[in-house]
Amino acid sequence: MGRYYRVDNFRGFPHTETGERSGGSRQGVIPRPETPSEKIRRLSDSGYVAPPLESTKAQESEYAGYNLGNKELPAYSHKQEIIEAVNANRITLLTGPTGSGKTTQFAQFALEAGYERIVYLQPRRNNVDNISERLHEELTSQLGEEGAKGLVGMAHSERVTIDKNTPIQVMTSGTFTKKVPELAEEWADMRVVVVADEIHENNLETEFAAAFAARQVERNANWRLVFASATPDQNVLGGSYKAINGGDVPVVTIEGRPHHLEMIEEPDIDIIAAYHAHSAGIAKSMIFVEGKRTINETIDQLRRSMDRDEVARTKFYKLHAKISERAKQEIFSMELAPGEKAIIVSTSAGQSGITVPGLGLVITSGLTKSPELDGENAPGLPTRHCTQAEIVQQGGRAGRDIEGGKCVLARPTGFGRAKNSDNDLYDFIPLQRRYPDMPPEIYSSNISRNVLAASAMGEDFLEFNNYLKNSVKPSSIHEAYDVLHKLGAVDDGNKVTDTGRLMDVYPLRPELSRAVAEVSLGRSLNIQVYTLIIAAAVEAKY
Structure with a gap:
């Protein structure tokens, strides 16, 4: 039997990312900004x-x-x-x-x-x-x-x-x-x-x-x-x-919401079983999983868990950051005949700023993906446990315009993936044992691209850093400037160069945008196309 309770007023853990200016080349170029x-x-x-x-x-x-x-x-x-x-x-x-x-x-x-x-x-x-x-x-x-x-x-x-x-x-x-x-x-x-x-x-x-x-x-x-x-x-x-x-x-x-939302924990059943346990009498449901691949796996598993009549009466929708405009409109304008049901399987792209009329049930696996740098400073999107704030955001999609909204936190489903003895990723983690707030992306991102963008607008990122909600260590900014200087994007005074302005046009990491900028000047069209394809593939990988 699941655990039922009301969730309210989660607060974040304190900001801890601090640091002083450390060793590295070209530190004397820019004086320390006013704190x-x-x-x-x-x-x-x-x-x-x-x-x-x-x-x-x-x-x-x-x-x-x-x-x-x-x-x-x-x-x-x-x-x-x-x-x-x-x-x-x-x-x-x-x-x-x-x-x-x-x-x-x-x-x-x-x-x-x-x-x-x-x-x-x-x-x-x-x-x-x-x-x-x-x-x-x-x-x-x-x-x-x-x-x-x-x-x-x-x-x-x-x-x-x-x-x-x-x-x-x-x-x-x-x-x-x-x-x-x-x-x-x-x-x-x-x-x-x-x-x-x-x-x-x-x-x-x-x-x-x-x-x-x-x-x-x-x-x-x-x-x-x-x-x-x-x-x-x-x-x-x-x-x-x-x-x-x-x-x-x-x-x-602003206190409260127009309709009460019930939060339920189901530590012993996965998201598929949770749907069958809690969807009775609910026409529209939303299931949150960690990635696009898991969306397809979840829909396949749901179909297998239903009889033919139930599959025929159920509409399945996918929601993620890259869906087409047409697919998106189908979700928000769906109309169900009597006896029909709809299940939207979504990544974190649907956890905020989204209102699906009549949505009564949200089920979450408690997993998501977020940017993170590996040991070689290359960005990736590893799977991690959702924070309290993320789960509350996901649950908030239910009952926005109707009474009786429910959010169910279920045990994650590995869909046959191997579980290492030291990997607790697919263990059930109660809501109250999770980190309160989402980790700032800026601390797990390569900020070189952002430093270049600021430089292209005439901003000194060491000073601009004071205006960020989560400021970064000055040493990280110096490292970013060093990378940009080696790529020819900024000069000795950290001012953007013509090459840097051209690099800033492309939504790529500086290492990739430098290559694209190079071939865009006087190289054959074939070389430009091949370079763009390679750069896009490398960027998309991460």
């Missing part, structure tokens, strides 16, 4: 106070009388508190559990309050698509089809619906990073709020994009930055963010 604590003291001594939004005194939004927002969601009761905090502070932390409305409602509150550009930073394409569609649907229900037309747009590597007049823009964090210089100039006189969403995931690209946003917020009195998180994050509350605010970063906490 966050030194910056706070300097600004405090000078009487620094973040300037208020200049336009709040005179400008009134054309949506001021519409009372926008979903009154049934918990976020709505905090509407005035949220806008007052954002107006009065350059940086604000907004926290609330999944389903509380912190993401979909804030854009509507900000639009009504007169913000001319509202930008959402999302870690994945799936999030961008789903959130932009939900925002459009909610605004259409309040303003009508014509009134909501053109209010919401989205942008990622495969699709762009934004134009220069779109007020609400949802985009991947990487897209925002590339557009920052252009947007900073174009929106210099506008009221802008950037929302770094899902920051509890500690996604590298979102952290990097949020740091660029923080730099712009520091420079422009009309810009604001909001961190949105399912759990409180102490790293947001101090350092340079506190200095930019000229005081403490305010926290607005």
Whole structure:
């Protein structure tokens, strides 16, 4: 029999990644930057106070009388508190559990309050698509089809619906990073709020994009930055963010979700058996596994565990970061006939920013994959146990719009893979024994590419490091600069070269983008094609 309990308010373990500048070549090139604590003291001594939004005194939004927002969601009761905090502070932390409305409602509150550009930073394409569609649907229900037309747009590597007049823009964090210089100039006189969403995931690209946003917020009195998180994050509350605010970063906490979610532990059965044990009377279910290969294995096992009639009445869907737009739309627009069921088998790509209408059951294997560097500093995606925060995020997909949502943590299924005696990967780990928060990707990533991107935008990464939520050791930054210098991407003063700018165009590790940049200048088309294929294959491997 499973263990039943309520899950609430998980908190992360303290930030421990510290380090002083260590040995290595070219350390004398750049002087030590001002630390966050030194910056706070300097600004405090000078009487620094973040300037208020200049336009709040005179400008009134054309949506001021519409009372926008979903009154049934918990976020709505905090509407005035949220806008007052954002107006009065350059940086604000907004926290609330999944389903509380912190993401979909804030854009509507900000639009009504007169913000001319509202930008959402999302870690994945799936999030961008789903959130932009939900925002459009909610605004259409309040303003009508014509009134909501053109209010919401989205942008990622495969699709762009934004134009220069779109007020609400949802985009991947990487897209925002590339557009920052252009947007900073174009929106210099506008009221802008950037929302770094899902920051509890500690996604590298979102952290990097949020740091660029923080730099712009520091420079422009009309810009604001909001961190949105399912759990409180102490790293947001101090350092340079506190200095930019000229005081403490305010926290607005949204309590609860509209429908109760029941958490269940099943240590003795796997995800297949858990589905059969808990899916009675539930039409739509979602099963989380660690990778694309396991998605196929899970669907095969589910089919084998059902009789012919049950298979005929069950629709199976796959959800991962690389699915097509058509496949994605089939999931979110599925319609079931009486007696039919649907099972979505997903990787972690579906654990946040996703709402499947009518989803009543989530089952998780408690496993996921995340970036990690091996002994040779090469990136990989090994399987690991999910943290508490990840499982709570996965469970939060159930019962978002219906009563009776359930999340089941089951024993992982190895599908015949060998178990070493010293490998506990497929052992059941109770929720309370897991790490609270997701490990910051930045500590298990090769940051050379990010250092190059910052250099291409004229930023010194040693100083830029102060604006990261999870700052890295200076020695790691020096190592990255050394690699880039050897590749010809930066000069002796760590300024980007023409070669570095060309390398930055390609979404590859610098070692690979250097090769592509080399053959792109004067080599035959065949050599260019072969080099691109090899570079893409090596990058995809990791």
